[in-house]
Amino acid sequence: MRLEDLGDAVAGCTRSVEFMPGDYLLRVGAPADECYLIEQGRVAIEAHAPARPADVLATLGAGDLVGLSWILPPYRWAYDARAVQAVRAIAIDGRRVRERCDADPRIGYHLLQGVLRAAVERLQAMRLQHLDVYRGTAP
Numbered sequence: 001m002r003l004e005d006l007g008d009a010v011a012g013c014t015r016s017v018e019f020m021p022g023d024y025l026l027r028v029g030a031p032a033d034e035c036y037l038i039e040q041g042r043v044a045i046e047a048h049a050p051a052r053p054a055d056v057l058a059t060l061g062a063g064d065l066v067g068l069s070w071i072l073p074p075y076r077w078a079y080d081a082r083a084v085q086a087v088r089a090i091a092i093d094g095r096r097v098r099e100r101c102d103a104d105p106r107i108g109y110h111l112l113q114g115v116l117r118a119a120v121e122r123l124q125a126m127r128l129q130h131l132d133v134y135r136g137t138a139p
Contacts, residue, residue, distance in 0.1 A: 001063050001118055003037060003090060007110040009100045013093040019043075019083040026067050026081040033075070034094045035067035041087030046080040058126050059084065065118040070094030 003010065017036065019025055025036055025043060036043075042061050046054040057079065060066055066081050071094070101108030 001037065001065055001114065005114045005117075006037075006092070007107060007114065009097045009107045009111040010092050013096045013100075014090050015093075017089050017091045019087040019089070021083055021085055023083045023087075024080060025083065025087070025089075026077040026079065028077050028080050030077050031075060032067065032069040032077050032094065034091050035065060035070050036081075036087075036089040036091055038062055038064050038066060039088045039090060041083060041085040041089075043087060044082050044084050046082060048080065054080070058122060058129065060122075064122075065115070068115060068119055071098070071112070071115055 003014070019041070026032075028048070038060060040062055042059055043064075043066050044054075044056045045058040045060065045066075047057055048054050060081075066089070067077065069075065069077050075094070097111065101111055
């Protein structure tokens with residue numbers, strides 16, 4: 001995904017950010033006020049369960065959008081995202097983008113198309129990863 005794919009809604013609502021390996025971009029339950037478009041590096045999307053190590057649901061890289069929970073209430077992260085390599089990204093101010101989308105539904109519609117495309121691609125990649133992990137195992 002490119003920044004242009006998100007349309008006019010994000011113009012002027014971005015800033016450059018960097019994360020070091022081990023830094024968290026998102027923490028489950030925290031306010032979801034921005035998302036990140038990765039320019040360089042890798043980010044693990046993780047789910048935690050009590051008394052178990054984190055499960056890596058997906059690993060994202062350049063061109064991937066990290067964080068989708070900012071677009072729908074209750075605007076709280078549903079998972080953790082941790083840098084596994086040094087990450088350079090574009091942070092997108094979710095609050096300002098939501099205000100623009102509310103003010104102009106055409107802008108919001110275009111933005112939602114880009115975000116939904118990213119979500120569908122992520123689900124497809126997770127499905128393929130799941131199939132690969134369990135390939136050859138008997139039920």
